[in-house]
Amino acid sequence: MRPPRPRAEPTILHVDLDAFFAAVEQRDKPSLRGKPVVVGGVGGRGVVSTASYEARLYGVRSAMSTAEARSRCPHAAYLSGRFDAYRQASRAVMSLLRDLSPLVEPLSLDEAFVDLAASGHTDFSVAGVTEIAQTLKDGVREATGGLTGSVGVATSKFMAKVASELDKPDGLCVVPAGTEQELIRPMKVSVIPGVGPATAERLRRVGVHTVADLEALSQDELVRLVGQAHGTSLYHLCRAQDDRPVVAEREAKSVSVEDTYDTDLVDRRLLEALIDRYATRVTERLQKARLSGRTITLKVRLHDFSTHTRSTTLPSPTDRTRTVSRLARALLAEVDTSGGVRLLGVGVSGLADWIQEDLFEIDGTLAEDEEREPAEELPAVDLSRLGRDRRWSPGQDVQHEEHGPGWVWGSGRGRVTVRFETAQTPPGPVRTFLVDDPALSPRAVVDPAAEPEATRVQTEVWGPSEV
Template structure:
């Protein structure tokens, strides 16, 4: 551990849902769920109002709707999340050159490199409080929970202690007192399976964990996992804040409204996903050796298979061929609800042609949304016209709003923006030429594209 509380962890509270509430006045203070809106979908983020009803991330949308049927279920707007995240990252980087993003909604900041007169608890606390205020300003009203401590592990633990909109600074010398009464699940990597193994050994809290020798933990959990848990139980974590984090893998996956049973269709989807993985790798100058597929069956059983090539590749044909071959070994006769392709074992390529400009927008990979209407094998036209709940739209007469719901050839829109009061609701034919998808342009902030 460091001698000072100089590692800051910032976590934007219920990020995706909070952005939706910010931009949709009628949803402020109400339950909002972002993720797959169909019954086969998965919750990405739930607002705190929805969490009060037991809705949680990674829960199936079916269960979420049963627990909180009156929530707004939105498919998500990745561009809005990314632009908001970027504003926060720019703010953090203005405070310290060492900022390590973990995802769109959280990051570590090394305060050793911040412009602070000292690293006393009072000074760090005042800095973190002002930082939270500035986050509120640059995001248009979002809140962040912040933890500051002598290591990355403890800073992340601290940021969870007073959510939402909280600040906890762990004074040097108090780390073990803070940890001892906590449940072992606060340690990263301690999921349900590890919790169960430790429970059978009589370990429930970190204080219990401290009573077990490292040799015993290795026997229970294996060498690598046992060693790490033993170190973290005593707050020993010397990981640095790294401004450049190595990309471990590139992957694409999709969840489908109806169970897939046609092997030809599955192979077609894997081929398409392999092409997207290859495109992203080429865009970032990467190649990889290990190709894997992820298959979630009708009963939620998740299977994965992988194979390693003799040399790195970014070729979509090679990736797709290997992905289809891996599928051959799996029994999918009962139906498949999710398919995914990934490449790991990444390496940097240096050929100049791999660094060409690619202006295609990034896929909304953070949202487990329903497949787009152009998915291979879709025979019937999309009854929603391609509109998804939460999508930004603009009408020639009524102005800007967002999709409240869509289906059976009808689109229902609530006309409001972040700068207006809650607005009226109107319904239109899905092919109404006066209705378009609205896409914020980073240059003029007001352009919109035709929604096909």
């Protein structure tokens, strides 16, 4: 079988926005520029989503518990996040990428591959693609109001991603054709996609620490170590053999919502009410995307950190909130939650772009099992018990009738502290108000590159850990 062959010229570009969520916060909050910023769950059981480079100097990293991050860097600003602002900046960047080439493969809000071979450019020399990449970096900075991105260009997706990591932040690296193996041989084996902690430990036990060590193993040895598919992939990637194309549309495989709680939840009615809420969010997303799904999955993490998933599959796809909620509730009954629940999630997979309209309807009437279900009113969910969805979240944009626009510094004990500043002002003063002060209201996210002042009312405050 012919091994995967990378391209003859460096025509695949990878862009990764630097410390994206934290960088957006520093852009919009002058008092935080140059200081440690951590974005993620702010409660005791929260998880770090992104840390600024200033926070990383103290050892704070993505996926670290917020409690550990606070112990390492107690003086950082801990913010719950503003996804409207992140999506706005991401849209500006993705628009630039699609102007550059029709083949753009977004991986997340802050990361994407671009196929330069489809761009109309003809000069793919190192100098030629360096000029393209630098022009893109300048465009990103201008379009986003000062954000930076690191760019790598190479003959394959694997090497382009490696290149973008080499000189962060604000880096630019082009890997000439034929130099790929020389570049990656001294690197740790974890640079290869799919080599996580478990695989790295297996390889360490046989003396493999670097890509060069991995290259010394035969394909048969790797297959015995980590399995057929994974072993074959590692065998080729350590030799920089990668021919994966840039795919413009990445098909969604599932839609899900989950939350981690500050305190263990044991109230069954509360858990069921949360399931109803998550089912509503999931089906709203399905309906907006004109999708439906057959498999409903419930995810539960218990007090002892054990994670349990339960799934059920329908004969035909659905996007009905009531159906997803009813089945997820039934799955909850299969899990012993008496010790307390730390995380709860609802997902729908097996997606399709059609819906079997008569799945729960027969001759214009509800099917018998649906008709018998009592139409009881769902219990009200007191989310303050969860330490989540507070009215004022750290980092949230607000507007005060007298003091103008600002953001929430922190809240508690019936008070909220606000720093009054915007992306266009110097660091501003701090004021404290009662949490129900009628002069204080949420404020919409406004593109700082387009508008000097924020005046619209934000209609929804984002709650952390929504996936």
